[in-house]
């Protein structure tokens with residue numbers, strides 16, 4: 125038997141293969157193999173229990189049949205992976221130390237780690253629609269979630285072999301531009317002299333413009349007129365709108381660059397403005413959309429709420445809206461990218477919108493036999509301040525993302541300064557950048573994204589607990605072992621003896637669980653499954669390191685322990701990178 129990179133996957137295959145031609149089994153049997161509580165071996169397959177129940181057979185009898193067939197087949201070498209029946213019909217598997225050691229020797233590079241995941245996303249074309257801020261406004265703290273969750277999900281999907289298109293569906297078209305253009309003209313605001321305050325000033329202009337249109341009906345009429353001119357392609361207004369988009373995106377890009385995020389496409393709402401008419405036409409022809417009170421709407425009669433509260437796709441005044449654009453966007457992505465799945469990383473508060481959008485698309489595609497892409501709303505909760513309400517600045521404004529990032533880096537600098545004052549300035553700055561950015565990112569990804577969470581500087585910059593500094597420190601600790609021993613951390617050693625101490629074995633098994641953590645994160649599109657795993661791994665490593673001395677005289681023992689260190693480093697760094705964190709040589 126070869127050493128299996130992904131024993132979970134391979135054993136499952138063996139079980140399926142064997143039961144295929146085994147009497148009393150049929151194709152409704154699934155092994156359901158999982159990493160188990162260490163008391164019950166290393167892996168447990170409990171699929172026989174549900175199969176027996178459903179086919180009204182005795183599970184123990186089926187398990188015995190299966191074991192007998194496995195023995196006969198010789199597909200699993202019991203010297204490497206032993207197996208037995210337990211309880212009413214579980215099958216427990218246990219890795220031998222020889223297997224674990226060989227596995228460690230085999231998994232040496234990041235690309236081998238990739239083979240550990242066997243996700244259904246492989247080779248699929250996936251659009252991840254994330255970040256997607258609105259132009260003419262600065263990014264605020266609310267945008268961090270979509271940006272970092274979206275980036276991490278994109279990296280995870282790519283890691284498992286998907287073809288990912290990162291698309292920033294910015295809000296760059298809409299009624300707000302009438303007001304903004306009016307205000308810019310009134311103030312003679314210069315859109316050609318741009319600095320890092322320009323976007324903030326535009327945001328201010330928009331606010332004062334809105335106030336003005338509320339008090340003054342002439343200004344309101346002017347704003348409406350500017351909007352109509354813009355929509356009709358008036359060159360002056362189009363020119364201004366283009367400059368506003370450019371100024372906005374320049375600032376967004378600065379932040380994306382800091383966060384290590386880049387997009388394959390930036391197809392904002394404006395891109396779809398000339399792709400709207402066929403949507404109305406086709407939805408009316410398919411009898412999915414209907415007129416109601418002068419608007420064009422889609423009712424979902426089967427739905428308890430949307431039967432009365434329809435999805436409005438054309439407003440009473442004839443204008444398109446957010447819904448229309450999203451429908452056109454899906455049609456475009458299907459046609460241009462042959463997309464298999466679209467993942468929207470957007471705040472939970474937009475759940476109704478996406479639910480109605482997806483229901484409409486379901487109906488639309490069921491009228492033709494075109495393959496429908498899977499549509500998934502990856503929703504997330506709110507970042508809260510100490511008071512349990514959405515986080516705000518003292519003056520009640522949303523916290524700007526740029527300010528938040530700068531503060532994180534400054535605070536991290538103070539931590540570095542106090543821990544390691546002797547480092548050269550340049551290095552201190554870089555460490556502060558990596559810790560600061562890592563901290564805001566990690567605190568977010570470490571939560572189940574569905575929940576709200578309370579933002580706390582102390583918690584996220586702490587070296588204890590499930591935090592970025594703790595994990596980044598674990599990485600530097602391993603790096604320093606190799607630095608001090610003057611050995612390449614990409615260590616391969618043929619001569620390592622088999623692992624044998626409990627802490628070595630625990631660490632090897634934990635490392636083997638990396639693939640499952642990735643697969644779980646991907647199957648639920650929740651990066652926190654990966655971060656919990658990395659945190660546990662760092663803990664198991666720490667126990668190993670405090671118990672088993674690495675640099676010992678016995679060359680064979682030293683070699684296998686260095687190998688464990690090297691593989692832990694590989695998994696930790698790869699995992700952190702999938703969450704979007706950079707790692708450090710020392711800190």
Ligand code: ARG
Nearest residue numbers: 253256257258293294295470
């Ligand atoms: N611009 C929107 C907002 O700020 C988010 C867009 C999300 N993507 C989408 N295809 N609807 O709320």
